[in-house]
Structure formats: C-alpha cells, structure tokens
Amino acid sequence: MTDGTDGADRTDGTDLAETVEVPGVIPAPARWTRNAAGRTRLDSRTVLEAGPGTEGVARWLRATVGAATGLPFPETGDGPGRIVLGVDPDLPPEGYRLVGDGGPYRILGGGAAGVFWGAQTLRQLLGPDAFRRAPVRPGRDWSLPGGTVEDAPRFRWRGLMLDVARHFMPKEGVLRYLDLMAAHKLNVFHFHLTDDQGWRVEIRRYPKLTEVASWRARTKFGHRASPLWEEKPHGGHYTQDDIREIVAYAAERHISVVPEIDVPGHSQAAVAAYPELGNTDVVDTTALSVWDDWGISPNVLAPTDTTLRFYEGVFEEILELFPADAAEFSPFVHIGGDECRKDQWVRSPAAKARIADLGLADEDELQSWFIGHFDRWLAARGRRLIGWDEILEGGLAPGAAVSSWRGYGGGVAAARAGHDVVMCPEQYVYLDHRQAPGEDEPVPIGFVRTLEDVYRFEPVPTGLTAAQARHVLGTQANVWTEVMEDAGRVDYQAFPRLAALAEVAWSRLPAPRERDFADFERRMAVHYGRLDALGVAYRPPTGPRPWQRRPGVPGRPIEGPPPQR
Numbered sequence: 001m002t003d004g005t006d007g008a009d010r011t012d013g014t015d016l017a018e019t020v021e022v023p024g025v026i027p028a029p030a031r032w033t034r035n036a037a038g039r040t041r042l043d044s045r046t047v048l049e050a051g052p053g054t055e056g057v058a059r060w061l062r063a064t065v066g067a068a069t070g071l072p073f074p075e076t077g078d079g080p081g082r083i084v085l086g087v088d089p090d091l092p093p094e095g096y097r098l099v100g101d102g103g104p105y106r107i108l109g110g111g112a113a114g115v116f117w118g119a120q121t122l123r124q125l126l127g128p129d130a131f132r133r134a135p136v137r138p139g140r141d142w143s144l145p146g147g148t149v150e151d152a153p154r155f156r157w158r159g160l161m162l163d164v165a166r167h168f169m170p171k172e173g174v175l176r177y178l179d180l181m182a183a184h185k186l187n188v189f190h191f192h193l194t195d196d197q198g199w200r201v202e203i204r205r206y207p208k209l210t211e212v213a214s215w216r217a218r219t220k221f222g223h224r225a226s227p228l229w230e231e232k233p234h235g236g237h238y239t240q241d242d243i244r245e246i247v248a249y250a251a252e253r254h255i256s257v258v259p260e261i262d263v264p265g266h267s268q269a270a271v272a273a274y275p276e277l278g279n280t281d282v283v284d285t286t287a288l289s290v291w292d293d294w295g296i297s298p299n300v301l302a303p304t305d306t307t308l309r310f311y312e313g314v315f316e317e318i319l320e321l322f323p324a325d326a327a328e329f330s331p332f333v334h335i336g337g338d339e340c341r342k343d344q345w346v347r348s349p350a351a352k353a354r355i356a357d358l359g360l361a362d363e364d365e366l367q368s369w370f371i372g373h374f375d376r377w378l379a380a381r382g383r384r385l386i387g388w389d390e391i392l393e394g395g396l397a398p399g400a401a402v403s404s405w406r407g408y409g410g411g412v413a414a415a416r417a418g419h420d421v422v423m424c425p426e427q428y429v430y431l432d433h434r435q436a437p438g439e440d441e442p443v444p445i446g447f448v449r450t451l452e453d454v455y456r457f458e459p460v461p462t463g464l465t466a467a468q469a470r471h472v473l474g475t476q477a478n479v480w481t482e483v484m485e486d487a488g489r490v491d492y493q494a495f496p497r498l499a500a501l502a503e504v505a506w507s508r509l510p511a512p513r514e515r516d517f518a519d520f521e522r523r524m525a526v527h528y529g530r531l532d533a534l535g536v537a538y539r540p541p542t543g544p545r546p547w548q549r550r551p552g553v554p555g556r557p558i559e560g561p562p563p564q565r
Contacts, residue, residue: 024526045079368394
C-alpha cells in the first residue's frame with residue numbers, strides 16, 4: 001500500500017477485483033484475502049480492547065455499534081471473543097488492516113484515523129442493522145467474516161461542502177451529516193457559513209451579524225426565475241458553543257472542518273447588518289436587506305480599510321472557533337473569492353482612489369489585492385487560505401490553495417503554479433445538479449449528473465506531471481442549497497451520489513472508462529439498506545418517491561452533456 005499522497009497514482013484494478021467478495025463495502029477496500037478461520041462470533045462477553053491511541057475509536061464503537069447490537073463490549077473479561085484495536089506505525093497514517101484469523105479480531109491502523117476507518121469497515125461487515133440506534137432483533141447472532149482487509153485512501157482530502165447560508169441546517173442536522181461523512185470515510189467538512197442570503201456564525205464583537213444578517217423576510221421557492229415565494233422569515237445561526245461542539249464532534253470522527261467566510265462578493269447579508277461595509281458612495285446601503293432571491297448580488301464589500309479591519313475581527317474569532325490543531329486540514333480557512341461583481345467598484349470614487357493609490361490596473365487587480373491581504377493576514381497567524389479558483393487571478397502566496405469549481409482549468413493552473421488544489425468541478429460533483437432527465441426530478445437544476453457519472457469522475461486532470469499531480473490534495477462534492485428547503489431535500493440530492501464520490505476519493509480505481517460500475521451497483525444494493533437504517537432520504541434507483549417530487553416548482557435544467565473542460 002502507498003500513503004495516498006500521490007494524486008496521480010492508481011492501481012491497475014487487480015487489487016480492487018478481490019473486493020467483490022466483501023459484502024457490499026463502500027468505499028471498496030484495496031485488498032481482501034479470505035482464510036479458513038471462519039466467522040468471528042460476537043456476544044455479550046466479547047471484549048473490546050483499546051491499545052494506546054485508540055481509546056476514542058473504542059468509545060465510538062461502544063456508542064454506535066454497541067447501541068445497535070445491544071452488546072456492551074466490556075474492556076476486560078474472560079469471554080471467548082475479543083476485538084483488539086491497535087496502532088501499527090508501518091501502515092500509512094489513514095491506512096488500516098482488519099484481521100479475522102481465528103484469534104482476536106484485530107483492527108490495526110497507521111494512526112488513530114486509520115483505526116477509525118477500519119472500524120467503519122467493521123460496522124459495514126456486520127450488516128445494515130449495525131447502523132441503527134437500538135437493536136431491532138434482540139438476541140440475534142452477530143459475526144464478522146474471516147479474512148484480512150488491507151486498505152488506505154488514494155487522496156488525503158475527501159470532502160463535502162455544505163451550504164447552510166441559503167437554507168439553514170440546524171446543529172443536529174450538521175452533526176448527522178458528520179456521521180454520514182464518517183460512515184463513507186470522508187474527512188473534510190467544508191462549512192459554507194456566509195452568503196448574500198444569510199450569515200450563520202456568531203461573531204461576538206459584531207452582534208448584528210446574527211441579529212440582522214442571519215434572517216431574511218421571505219424565500220424564493222424554486223429557481224430564481226420562479227414566481228413562487230415562501231412568505232415567511234427564514235434563518236438561524238450557530239452560537240460559538242455550537243461551532244465548538246461541531247468542530248469537536250468532527251475531530252472525534254477524524255474530520256477537519258474548514259469554515260468559509262465569503263469575501264468580497266456574496267456579502268449582501270453582512271452589508272445589510274453593517275451598511276458601512278458596502279460601497280456607500282454609489283448605493284444607499286442602509287436600504288439593503290438580507291437578500292431573498294437567488295443568483296449573484298451586485299452588492300459587494302467596499303475595498304476600504306474599514307472593511308479590512310472589520311473582517312480581520314471576524315477572522316480573529318473564526319480562528320479561535322476553528323483551531324488549527326483540531327484535525328489534519330484544520331489550518332485551512334476558506335475565503336470564497338468567487339463571483340464578485342465589480343459594477344459598484346467601477347462606479348465608486350473610493351474604489352478608483354484605492355486602485356490609483358495601490359498602482360493597480362483595474363478592478364480585477366483590486367480583487368486580487370483584497371484576497372492577497374487576507375492571504376498574508378492568515379499566513380502570519382500560521383493558517384492557510386483556500387478559495388474558489390477565481391483567486392488565482394492576480395497571483396497567490398505560496399501556501400494558499402484553490403478549490404477548482406469552474407471545470408478542471410483552475411486545478412491545472414493551480415497545480416502548475418505550485419499550489420495545492422481540491423478538485424470539485426461543477427459539471428461532475430455539484431450535487432445540486434439533477435440526477436436524471438424527466439419531469440419527476442424535484443426542482444431540476446443544471447446538467448444531468450447520474451450516479452454513474454459521479455462514479456466515473458477522475459479528480460486528477462490530464463496533462464499534469466507527476467510532481468504537479470501531487471498538488472491535487474483530493475476532491476469534494478458541493479451541495480448548494482438554494483432549492484433544498486429541508487434535510488430531506490439535501491439527502492435526496494446528496495445520496496446515493498455522495499457514496500460514489502466517497503469511493504472515487506478513497507479507492508484506487510482504474511481509469512474512468514474501465515471502472516466496474518456494475519459491481520458498484522451490486523454493492524450499493526447492500527448499502528441502500530445501511531442508508532435506510534440511518535434514515536437517509538436518498539433518491540431510489542427507480543426515481544423519486546411521490547413525496548420527494550416538487551410538481552409545479554420550476555428549476556433550471558440544462559440540456560445536453562456538460563462541457564469537458
């Protein structure tokens with residue numbers, strides 16, 4: 001096994017062919033070897049022994065698998081069965097080995113994260129009932145298959161971006177999604193906390209960000225061209241203790257939380273709360289409210305010292321809430337940087353004066369200066385800036401990273417320039433895009449992106465050298481929630497496609513055309529049972545259930561294949 005840091009590395013598929021006998025494990029393990037030991041039986045006397053560094057995994061197993069099976073998993077005892085957790089430094093940091101050879105059933109990992117991912121595989125091997133919160137068949141027999149599973153991830157960054165600004169997801173829903181991520185061995189939660197339509201995190205020095213900016217008067221129902229409105233206030237925010245809880249809960253599951261505070265565009269909610277942040281010389285910012293429509297607002301931040309000092313204060317609190325040492329990618333802070341309309345800057349005397357004072361060519365370079373300010377500010381505090389691929393325009397500091405969303409081009413440019421990149425091209429992994437053609441798909445947005453399309457996504461762009469490909473940290477799926485008004489709609493858009501993305505991110509799959517989608521579908525037939533047990537309102541393979549449809553609510557479907565760029 002390799003350490004999973006070489007983004008361009010891929011097996012020839014031989015190892016993966018051995019995984020078909022593992023009962024429906026997703027993502028597919030690298031190697032599965034049978035032996036003659038038979039199954040390991042678990043009962044009320046089965047001891048769960050945690051070696052140094054694995055105590056947190058033992059707590060998780062007792063709280064989840066113990067609750068589902070009704071087995072107490074005592075720390076000591078003289079029962080015939082035993083599960084042993086341990087760290088093997090010869091394994092990759094996130095790699096693991098499960099061994100069922102007639103002796104104690106062993107979960108070994110290169111570190112605590114590897115042991116935890118091994119525990120996820122153990123849970124899958126126990127069957128769908130192991131994903132429930134209480135025993136549904138008391139007294140049933142529980143057992144694990146004999147053999148050895150050896151596994152490690154292809155990519156270090158395996159993520160999900162969840163937009164809670166357009167439609168707020170309460171804390172319990174966020175914690176649930178962290179559990180769903182862990183079950184799929186996803187390890188980066190990109191938390192999109194601010195946008196034109198809402199501000200979702202408490203900043204104590206600026207209380208109006210939650211008193212004013214976290215609520216809008218009404219909400220467009222459907223695509224922005226829809227004539228339908230939900231005529232009631234929508235909003236909510238996370239207190240600072242809520243954020244601390246989310247970050248700690250994620251860290252226990254070896255998930256990094258990367259917060260996104262969007263600047264200088266997508267900021268109308270903040271301007272509505274603090275009008276001095278806007279371009280007051282060209283628009284009456286005191287008349288602005290939190291935006292109730294979708295799309296891209298023209299009301300962007302003013303490039304003034306007042307705005308810089310304000311957001312430095314915001315980021316000071318964000319750094320405290322999201323400590324750099326919580327998990328592997330916790331040093332990252334996402335600053336957005338995308339889709340900044342510059343019409344107000346073009347008309348603004350203050351913006352023109354700033355351009356002249358800095359010796360810049362135009363408004364595009366002004367945005368680059370704005371992003372560069374926070375790039376340097378974060379770097380001075382030991383943190384790393386990441387932003388959407390527009391931030392490449394004008395250059396970046398060496399430690400900054402890029403989320404490539406406008407196709408592969410941004411990722412290629414970033415990697416060639418020596419920047420780390422997370423591949424999340426819209427035409428492949430934007431899960432707000434519709435899953436099938438036809439009128440039954442609820443609020444159809446964008447291109448048709450099927451389960452198979454996501455499964456055949458390749459995160460490493462062609463044309464990169466091996467050294468450049470190593471800058472591809474990994475990939476993530478993005479869930480933008482304009483047309484997802486509740487958790488059920490988020491589930492429907494995310495699943496089952498997030499399971500496919502998880503396998504793309506974790507497993508060393510063959511080239512896209514050579515991938516065995518039929519085998520993935522066979523394993524998904526088992527995995528749907530796990531999603532049922534977890535209460536996930538996924539899209540069935542046969543199409544939406546009647547209550548999942550949204551008849552009469554217009555979307556914005558785009559016909560034809562997406563651009564391959």
